[in-house]
Amino acid sequence: xxxxxxxxxxxxxxxxxxxxxxxxxxxxxxEKAVPGQFLHIQIGTHTLRRPISIANCNKxxxxxxxxxxxxxxxxSELATYQAGEFLDVLGPLGNGFKAEDEPQSTxxxxxxxxxxxxLYYLGKTLKEKGINIVSILGFQQxxxxxxxxxxxxxxxTIIVTDNGSYGYKGxxxxxxxxxxxxxxxxxxxxxxxxxxxxxxLEGKRGxxxxxxxxxxxxxxxxxxxxxTKDGTGYRKICKDxxxxxxxxxxx
Amino acid sequence: MTDLAIELPxxxxxxPIMPASGCFGxxxxxxxxxxxxxxxxxxxxxxxxxxxxxxPTPRVAETASGMLNAIGLQNPGVNKIIESEVPFLSQFDxxxxxxxxxxxxxxxxxxxxxxxxxxKVHALELNISCPNVKDGGIQFGTNPSMAxxxxxxxxxxxxLPVYVKLSPNVTDIMQMAKAVEAAGADGxxxxxxxTGMQIHLPSRRPLIANKTGxxxxxxxxxxxxxxxxxxxxxxxIPIIGMGGIQNAEDVLEFLLxxxxxxxxxxxxxxxxxxxxxxxxxxxxxxxxxxxxxVQEAVGKGxxx
Numbered sequence: 289x290x291x292x293x294x295x296x297x298x299x300x301x302x303x304x305x306x307x308x309x310x311x312x313x314x315x316x317x318x319e320k321a322v323p324g325q326f327l328h329i330q331i332g333t334h335t336l337r338r339p340i341s342i343a344n345c346n347k348x349x350x351x352x353x354x355x356x357x358x359x360x361x362x363x364s365e366l367a368t369y370q371a372g373e374f375l376d377v378l379g380p381l382g383n384g385f386k387a388e389d390e391p392q393s394t395x396x397x398x399x400x401x402x403x404x405x406x407l408y409y410l411g412k413t414l415k416e417k418g419i420n421i422v423s424i425l426g427f428q429q430x431x432x433x434x435x436x437x438x439x440x441x442x443x444x445t446i447i448v449t450d451n452g453s454y455g456y457k458g459x460x461x462x463x464x465x466x467x468x469x470x471x472x473x474x475x476x477x478x479x480x481x482x483x484x485x486x487x488x489l490e491g492k493r494g495x496x497x498x499x500x501x502x503x504x505x506x507x508x509x510x511x512x513x514x515x516t517k518d519g520t521g522y523r524k525i526c527k528d529x530x531x532x533x534x535x536x537x538x539x
Numbered sequence: 540m541t542d543l544a545i546e547l548p549x550x551x552x553x554x555p556i557m558p559a560s561g562c563f564g565x566x567x568x569x570x571x572x573x574x575x576x577x578x579x580x581x582x583x584x585x586x587x588x589x590x591x592x593x594x595p596t597p598r599v600a601e602t603a604s605g606m607l608n609a610i611g612l613q614n615p616g617v618n619k620i621i622e623s624e625v626p627f628l629s630q631f632d633x634x635x636x637x638x639x640x641x642x643x644x645x646x647x648x649x650x651x652x653x654x655x656x657x658x659k660v661h662a663l664e665l666n667i668s669c670p671n672v673k674d675g676g677i678q679f680g681t682n683p684s685m686a687x688x689x690x691x692x693x694x695x696x697x698x699l700p701v702y703v704k705l706s707p708n709v710t711d712i713m714q715m716a717k718a719v720e721a722a723g724a725d726g727x728x729x730x731x732x733x734t735g736m737q738i739h740l741p742s743r744r745p746l747i748a749n750k751t752g753x754x755x756x757x758x759x760x761x762x763x764x765x766x767x768x769x770x771x772x773x774x775x776i777p778i779i780g781m782g783g784i785q786n787a788e789d790v791l792e793f794l795l796x797x798x799x800x801x802x803x804x805x806x807x808x809x810x811x812x813x814x815x816x817x818x819x820x821x822x823x824x825x826x827x828x829x830x831x832x833v834q835e836a837v838g839k840g841x842x843x
Contacts, residue, residue: 290571292811335756336601336808362601378811501597503608504808506571508564510584510613511599515592522592522613527568 324384400477559804605756609749668706771797
């Protein structure tokens with residue numbers, strides 16, 4: 289079920305270059321939220337809402353954490369909101385990461401840039417189920433890195449930067465051979481990264497979370513569709529996704 | 540008691556509010572927010588002869604006070620729509636208007652004829668104004684004699700009232716309106732989106748993959764009001780007005796300009812409850828401006 293709710297801003301702070309962490313309070317949305325889902329946020333009087341993934345959820349405190357990067361007029365306005373103000377939010381939206389039916393001992397999280405946030409809530413949830421978490425997080429450069437400690441709290445975490453200014457130099461796919469065996473991978477990040485990753489891990493069980501500019505966010509406007517891999521149909525990122533089996537869609 | 544009801548060819552509307560084509564899918568998603576029986580009508584997403592997958596993404600981009608879209612008439616094809624979408628919508632106590640599109644005269648006729656198979660659809664909205672596909676009907680929508688031809692053909696093929704959806708992307712919309720009226724249109728629906736384009740500075744590329752898209756939202760409302768007003772002076776068939784409606788005051792403005800009913804499009808994306816909220820607010824807005832009914836306000840703008 290989706291509701292249009294007012295979410296109170298508990299806190300907002302910069303955590304990396306142009307990157308903000310905002311904690312929002314709302315009982316309904318925090319109660320329903322599962323990893324991989326997103327919020328469709330009304331910012332000021334903008335015509336379109338902005339879809340932002342859920343990075344963490346604290347059901348006891350009725351809190352949702354979102355992380356966003358300033359990437360245009362909407363997100364820069366969002367960064368000006370202060371604690372105590374309210375946001376009009378549609379949520380929780382989309383289908384999150386699928387609950388695995390087969391037992392898993394180790395999973396790999398691979399995040400790129402502002403694709404990292406949804407993986408944190410997923411990793412936290414899976415760790416609580418006793419699953420080992422290994423994370424590879426890629427960023428442009430040192431000042432873009434965020435949530436390294438939080439992911440280290442989940443398990444082994446490898447950081448890579450494009451220019452080597454922090455962690456390993458290169459792309460997330462360059463360090464795949466450093467991680468041991470895993471049952472399944474979950475990834476979110478830029479399309480070129482997802483393409484390279486799913487190609488390199490072909491045959492491995494994996495799920496990817498996608499982003500796209502959206503209209504309605506609920507599946508009515510057909511703005512954010514992509515073709516299925518078998519060529520027979522399409523999926524709506526907002527409603528059928530944003531999480532898909534790596535073999536399900538063509539990216 | 541303010542009377543919201545309005546009678547149009549084929550449509551007994553309990554109120555003049557309907558979601559616009561393409562902004563409401565086939566109603567399923569929004570039916571989870573409120574009871575669609577509340578609506579005067581629902582205009583379904585465009586139907587074409589066979590399934591269309593639409594344009595590459597990104598398909599939308601925000602603009603100042605509006606948005607560009609280039610969805611590209613994605614739809615499962617008329618037969619699937621009749622099979623699975625019309626039955627869903629018909630469970631609600633509202634009127635169903637089918638928006639029909641095509642790339643050839645024959646496809647328009649085929650789609651129009653297909654809707655004769657169901658008795659659940661109350662009217663057709665003839666889409667000759669989609670700016671986002673090469674073969675989406677805009678070639679019929681910018682030339683008065685072509686528009687008249689397709690109107691005549693669809694009227695012949697269909698046993699439903701036909702509302703022709705006009706494009707604002709023309710030099711003289713009155714000529715278009717007069718041509719389709721003469722060709723037998725039962726009503727007009729106006730305006731479709733205005734073709735626009737936006738370039739992303741860092742990449743120097745258009746913000747939507749189709750390069751150009753249709754501008755909608757509050758930015759185009761004055762254009763819609765002007766065109767409806769002008770057309771109202773020249774034609775006698777009723778007008779369903781649309782273009783940037785956000786609240787009940789906007790609805791009254793469209794009525795004053797000459798629309799008999801209105802469609803709400805882009806505003807659904809920001810607020811899924813918008814149609815329902817406008818229906819709730821309309822009686823008091825009408826009475827605030829001394830109208831006892833919707834009918835009374837139609838064409839009552841004092842523009843001398």
